[in-house]
Amino acid sequence: MKPVFSLQNIQLGRGNNFNLWIERLEVRDGVLYSLTGPNGAGKSTLLWLLAMLRRPESGAIYFGDTLVHGTRSELKKLRQQITLVEQAPYLFDDTVARNIAFGLRLRGIQGEERNNRISQALEDVGLGGFEKRKARELSGGEVRRVALARALALRPKVLLLDEPTANIDEASLQIVEALLTSLPQQGMTIIFSTHDLDQPERLGAEVIRMRDGKLEAATYPASPRQHVATAEKITWPRPLKISESSYLWL
Amino acid sequence: MDYLLTSLSAAIGLITQLNQEVLSTVGISLYTSLTAILLASVLGVPAGIALGLKQFTGRRLVLTLLNTLMSLPSVVIGLLLFGMLSRQGPLGGWELLYTPLAMIIGQTVLATPIVANYTLSVINGADNRIMSTAMTLGAGSLQSGWQLLKETRFGIMAAVIAGFGRVIGEVGVAMMLGGNIRGFTRTMTTAIALETSKGEFAFGLALGIVLMTIVLLINLFLNLLQHR
Numbered sequence: 001m002k003p004v005f006s007l008q009n010i011q012l013g014r015g016n017n018f019n020l021w022i023e024r025l026e027v028r029d030g031v032l033y034s035l036t037g038p039n040g041a042g043k044s045t046l047l048w049l050l051a052m053l054r055r056p057e058s059g060a061i062y063f064g065d066t067l068v069h070g071t072r073s074e075l076k077k078l079r080q081q082i083t084l085v086e087q088a089p090y091l092f093d094d095t096v097a098r099n100i101a102f103g104l105r106l107r108g109i110q111g112e113e114r115n116n117r118i119s120q121a122l123e124d125v126g127l128g129g130f131e132k133r134k135a136r137e138l139s140g141g142e143v144r145r146v147a148l149a150r151a152l153a154l155r156p157k158v159l160l161l162d163e164p165t166a167n168i169d170e171a172s173l174q175i176v177e178a179l180l181t182s183l184p185q186q187g188m189t190i191i192f193s194t195h196d197l198d199q200p201e202r203l204g205a206e207v208i209r210m211r212d213g214k215l216e217a218a219t220y221p222a223s224p225r226q227h228v229a230t231a232e233k234i235t236w237p238r239p240l241k242i243s244e245s246s247y248l249w250l
Numbered sequence: 251m252d253y254l255l256t257s258l259s260a261a262i263g264l265i266t267q268l269n270q271e272v273l274s275t276v277g278i279s280l281y282t283s284l285t286a287i288l289l290a291s292v293l294g295v296p297a298g299i300a301l302g303l304k305q306f307t308g309r310r311l312v313l314t315l316l317n318t319l320m321s322l323p324s325v326v327i328g329l330l331l332f333g334m335l336s337r338q339g340p341l342g343g344w345e346l347l348y349t350p351l352a353m354i355i356g357q358t359v360l361a362t363p364i365v366a367n368y369t370l371s372v373i374n375g376a377d378n379r380i381m382s383t384a385m386t387l388g389a390g391s392l393q394s395g396w397q398l399l400k401e402t403r404f405g406i407m408a409a410v411i412a413g414f415g416r417v418i419g420e421v422g423v424a425m426m427l428g429g430n431i432r433g434f435t436r437t438m439t440t441a442i443a444l445e446t447s448k449g450e451f452a453f454g455l456a457l458g459i460v461l462m463t464i465v466l467l468i469n470l471f472l473n474l475l476q477h478r
Contacts, residue, residue, distance in 0.1 A: 083388075086379065102389075
């Protein structure tokens with residue numbers, strides 16, 4: 001199976017004393033991965049990196065065969081194939097339907113197709129009929145499910161989920177876990193972070209274990225590919241560190 | 251006390267009878283201030299957003315400059331622009347001095363730092379997940395910036411209103427660049443100053459009541475926005 005992501009010699013700073021350092025990582029197409037490790041291991045940072053929301057200070061990221069280092073328009077095109085749902089997701093100050101429509105509109109999906117995708121995504125997360133509800137009036141659990149529906153409606157190639165099952169009720173847990181196992185069968189690659197050590201086995205997920213910003217040696221997937229030489233030639237701009245928003249790869 | 255009550259009664263009479271001079275002065279004030287705040291918003295809102303999101307060399311200097319401009323007395327801005335627009339100044343050939351356009355330029359210079367600074371505060375205080383959420387859903391940098399603007403719309407509106415409150419009530423720029431010409435560049439504030447000094451207290455009071463009502467309405471609206 002061909003890799004959807006190849007990371008090589010990635011280094012990424014966070015504040016003054018933390019570094020994500022990934023010598024190599026390959027993520028295969030249509031596979032469910034769990035990302036485990038203690039707090040501060042770098043799981044969320046890795047998800048942000050894979051979502052192309054943060055850029056590394058050095059190293060190379062390949063998305064398929066494309067080296068991720070491009071112009072804004074190239075980045076936008078690549079990002080439209082990946083969606084990240086954060087642990088505490090943000091819903092725009094609008095209705096549920098308009099929240100889900102946001103990404104669809106950016107992809108030029110309109111009319112009936114858009115409405116069908118919105119309804120279907122809400123059904124998938126057990127919130128059928130929630131289209132007209134205001135995002136600000138939802139409960140915490142509903143917010144997380146709407147955020148998941150907003151991502152599912154886009155049918156991304158890669159879905160990244162930061163602790164999707166932490167602090168949710170039993171019913172929501174079952175819905176999310178069912179989606180995690182069924183979506184890779186439709187060709188979607190999913191990487192989700194979790195603190196539940198039994199969950200990966202229960203869901204049949206491959207495990208990427210992290211500690212102190214590094215992958216644990218035993219979990220290095222597969223062998224390095226042919227891009228190592230390229231990685232050393234790339235000079236990344238220095239990351240911006242003054243305000244939170246400037247961490248974004250704008 | 252009688253003097254005050256008589257003047258107040260006369261002032262209310264001028265307003266309720268829609269006195270032409272009062273209407274004309276209010277009209278000029280609103281025209282220049284609204285045009286200036288529109289221009290200041292076009293300049294100040296994107297500047298505030300850019301300053302809030304982007305890091306660049308000299309950013310601190312720009313922020314210091316903005317803060318300084320914000321606290322500059324309007325008469326000093328009037329003075330500096332007078333130097334530019336007067337016949338002997340570098341822009342004297344444009345013959346803008348003592349025209350409504352000169353007042354608009356001055357009030358735009360006055361309001362832009364206010365709008366930019368307030369916008370910057372709104373952006374700094376905005377939820378930092380807005381941009382990343384928009385981007386992970388497929389938006390580019392500009393589209394994410396637009397979404398940020400939409401999400402912070404009430405704060406941005408408050409910034410614009412604060413700028414409007416400043417220009418509608420200022421005297422220095424209107425006086426120095428407009429010249430207080432009756433029916434042409436005479437605003438509520440310059441008219442109040444002039445008419446009162448001429449002994450026309452009731453007329454000044456009438457304009458004062460209109461101005462205070464406008465400022466009160468602005469602040470009520472601002473208060474409403476801030477509690478949303």
